[in-house]
Amino acid sequence: MSRKSYSQNLEVCGDCGSLEATWASLNKGILLCTQCCSIHRSLGRHISQVKSLQKSLWPGKQMSMLMTLINNGVNSIWEHMLLENNSKMLKKKPNPRDSLETKAEFIKAKHQMCTFALRQTFDDGPICIENELGKQLHASVRSPNLETSFKLLATGADPNYFHDEKGTTPLHVAVKSEQFLQLELLLVYGADPSCLDAHGKTPIDYAKNNANKEIYNRLLESQYEVSDSFSYYLAMRKPDHQSGVHILIPQNGFFSNSASLEKLQKLPNHLFEELVVDVFDEVDRRQTEAIWLSCVDAIELNTVPFLPVDPTLSTTRNQGRQKLARFSTPELKNLVYDILVDTQRRQIKSYCDEDPVYDTVASDEDYEALPTPKDLNKSNTSTDGSCQEKNSEFMELTKQLKLSDSTISDLKAEVDKLKAYIENLTTENNDLKSKLSQIPEKSRLNGETAFNSLDTFLMNQEEPNRVPPLNGRSLDDSFVFERRSQRPSSMYETRDITKGIKTNRHAFKHQLKDFDQRSGIQSLYSERNSRQPIEIHTANITKSVQQLWKCLNESSIDECIPKAEKVKIATAKLIANLPRERFADITKVMLDVLPRLQPECKEYVAASREGDVKLIEHHLSKIREYAYILVSNTRDILAKSSGTLQ
Structure with a gap:
């Protein structure tokens, strides 16, 4: 194959010539078909950095750099x-119809062993080779000739070579010359943007x-590539480096494990960096x-079940x-969260604990300007006063630490x-469920059972939550029967609890007023204004939503619907304990979302059993949206209730 005809086939796989090339290898500068990409992924990221052309993130002008390399035919390297006419290798490129084993043998020889690659020959030793390649790379990156720079990097040039x-x-040279594509190529091969000249x-x-x-902005983003990928893996967004935020730690959904965080803090910097690199490779493997x-x-x-x-x-x-690879998705995300927390701590510590510079040597003029003994005595007295001030500040800090x-x-x-209080509530909740399960079938309203009907649930609370008897008499059982048998209102419709006993309305109000004046006990709604039940x-x-999300991440399909039911019950309890006038807007939103969560879980279960990937992603995004609305509204309720009670 000639070089001219080789460079014309651009949209084909660089290893087998297939026309369906939807993947790419960044450091190899070629496009890949799906079969060849599977072999590249099995070699490892240290051999080939694989990315999808349609679905992967391409920062800066990385895609333009790749297409420029392909246009220049760097696969010939x-x-x-x-490609030589008189080649003695007796090896041919595989065809798209060849078996996967044949392609794997060729790709390993080509990319892992570099059997067919161009090799630079120098008469001197390896140090001379490294210096010569580094100097040539310095001269190449100042021009737009991307193919020459790629050839030097592929044959062993150091991207961080110091001239x-x-x-x-x-x-430094590429930035001064404003060669953007050369900069992207150097970053792919591991150039450090924080090197000093x-x-x-x-x-x-x-x-x-x-x-x-x-x-x-591209260099600033590349400097925080690892922490940005961790933040995107946790929260699907990256920090805004232009505003000065370089590490984004999600505030919701993740909790730091004290034991693992303590172990991370004890690691020295070089071991911590090795762990971060390994976790970064694992996150990249899972995303790919x-x-x-x-x-x-x-x-x-x-x-690829684990890192090669x-x-x-x-x-x-x-x-x-x-x-x-044994870590489940929640476990790995918690580890990534702890790494981000400790990375921020180490970064702040490095800023505070910078070592003084002792590399400068004093000149003769500096020695002539040395202070006299009188000046030294004055400086000693001033330093003694400063030391006393520092000691007093230190004592104050120790007192504050003890108080903390x-x-x-x-x-x-x-x-x-x-x-302990939560454990008691769980036992009471189990008793309540057992009582609700004993409600007869006649209490079903419009297709809803007594267990999942919000009105029936609120009416069948335990005895301490009911209205006490008035004038020595309890409420009539016929009122409860009429309350259950009437048509259920919509999620936005307020009900009149005295409907069905209109003739005794004024007497009922008079009894309530007489009871409040006579007994002095708080009404039912006074209990709702307390902060402790709302918390x-x-x-x-929050716990029910976390359990539901854990089932979705661990593919526990059969448990999704019961967990959604628990979310519904917990939300109904919260709404029942809120003053409706003060939290009308929030409860309206929650009551709008609440009946949609469980049907989405049912649709997700059905789509998972059918194996429809698009429907799975659609229903999963809907469940995530509804769960986020419920949790954010509960947080607003908690903040608002704390403000009103104070």
Whole structure:
């Protein structure tokens, strides 16, 4: 195959020539079909960085850089020995119809072993080769010739090579020359945007001085690539670096594990960085796996169940990397959350604990300007006063720490009390469920059972929550029967609880007024204004939503509908304990969302059993939306109730 005809086939797989190339390898500069992509993924990210053309995120001008490489035919670098006319390799490229084993053998020889790649030959040793390649890379990145830079990087050039004469790295040169595509290529091959040149400046500093916002924002984003990917994995959004927010930690849905966070804090920086790299590779594998499973032509191919072995790493670390695949999705997300928290702590600590610079040497003029003994005595007295001030500040800080420790212990005691109270509530809830299950079939209203009907649930509360007897008499049983037998109102319709006994309305109001004046006991709604039941019911809603989401993430299909039922019951309890006039807007929204959650769960279960991926994603997004509305409204209720009670 000639070089000219080779560079014309752009939209084909670079390994087998298939016309359906929907994937790409960034560091190899080629497009891939689905079968060849499965083989590249099994080699590992250290060999081939695989991304989807349609569904993966492409920051900056990364896509333009890839297409430029493909237009220049850089695949000839990896197949240099095959393209020669007098080649002695006796090896041919596979066809799209060849078996997967034949393609795997060729791809491993081409990309993993680099059997057919172009090799640079120098007479001197490896140090001379490294210096020569680094110098050539310095000269290449200042021009738009992307193919030459790729050839140098593919043959072993260091993207962070420091030029002794010029005092810069290739990334400094690319930023000064404003070569955006060269910058993207260097970042793909691991160029560090925080490297210092001979003047102590980073490439980000030069981009800022050149007033090139596009290059500046891209370098700033690449500096926080790992933390941005973690934030996107947890909250589906990235921090706004332009506003000064570089680490985004989600405030809802994730909780820090004190034991794991304590272990992370004890790790030294180099071990912590190794753990972060391993978790980043696992997150990238799972995100690529999700995109992979969404492709129709990739279902029959083998998946990558864990991170492939990297021979440059130790056996113990490779085993630890593969054990990350055993983590469930909630467990891995909690670990990522702890890593973000500890990363922010280490970043703040690095800013506060910067070591003083001792590299400068005093000149003769500095020695001549040394202070006299009198000046030293004056400075000693001033330093003694400053030391006393620092000691007083230190004592105040220790007092504040002791006070904070005491408050923490008090909070722990309150948490233990709340846990005991929650256990009592769970037992009462179980008793209530058993009582509700004993309601006869006649109490079914318009297709709703007495268990899931909101009105019937509120009327069948336990005895302490009912209205006490008036004038020594309890409410008439006929009133309860008429209340159950009437037509149920809509979710927005208010009911008159005295409907059906209109003749005794004035007498009923007179009895209630007489009872309040005579007994002095608070009414039913006074209990609803207390903060403690609202906190308990909001906690039950949050716990039920977390259990529902855990079932969805762990694919526990049979438990989704009962968990949605628990969410509905917990929300109904909260609404029953709220003053309707004060929380009318919030309860209206919750009552609108509440009847939609369980049908969506049923549709999700049906779609999961049928294997319809689009319907699964649609219903899952709806369930996530409804659950988020319920939890956010319960948080607003809790904040509003705390403000009103205070």
